[in-house]
Amino acid sequence: MNIETNIQDFAANARHYLIHTDGACRGNPGPGGWGAVLQLKEGDLVIKEREIFGSDLPKATNNRMELTAALCALRKLREKNIPVTVRSDSKYLVDGMSEWMQSWKRQGWRTGSGKGRPVLNQDLWEMLDAQSQFFRLISWQWVRGHDGDLLNERCDRLANQAIDKALRSVTAT
Numbered sequence: 001m002n003i004e005t006n007i008q009d010f011a012a013n014a015r016h017y018l019i020h021t022d023g024a025c026r027g028n029p030g031p032g033g034w035g036a037v038l039q040l041k042e043g044d045l046v047i048k049e050r051e052i053f054g055s056d057l058p059k060a061t062n063n064r065m066e067l068t069a070a071l072c073a074l075r076k077l078r079e080k081n082i083p084v085t086v087r088s089d090s091k092y093l094v095d096g097m098s099e100w101m102q103s104w105k106r107q108g109w110r111t112g113s114g115k116g117r118p119v120l121n122q123d124l125w126e127m128l129d130a131q132s133q134f135f136r137l138i139s140w141q142w143v144r145g146h147d148g149d150l151l152n153e154r155c156d157r158l159a160n161q162a163i164d165k166a167l168r169s170v171t172a173t
Helices: 003-011 062-076 091-106 122-132 150-172
Strands: 015-025 030-042 045-060 084-088 138-142
Touching (some): 015 062, 030 150, 062 091, 062 122, 084 091, 091 122, 091 138
Parallel strands (some): 015 084
Antiparallel strands (some): 030 045
């Protein structure tokens, strides 16, 4: 049984966080935004829910927005001793946190066998790694984007609203 199964079994009956995240970019690079829905749950019952979002102008990348969404969401969680599941449509985020992180660190933040290129977005990866260490159990799940997952679609809307809001404030000044 892997840690993913343990967290899902535990979360089915106990208090846990479920976070959905998404990033968006208009052009790549270009104006970017991110959104997240944070849920504190007791079994299947949502006890508390909060939306957060933000933007980065003018030269964000989609990958940076995906990482930023997860980082900002984790920073908002108050209870550190309960399981956390982060759901994202970004394989870059999910695979980075669940599969690649340890080898990147072991190889001096380089891809491949340590002789490859520097890992892109190292600053955000290091912050995500540090932030995730505060939690007793954390899992990363990939969901197919734009495929009917209501919370993923909601995060996409938040990310795009963040871009719109930032662009309006720039043109108003």
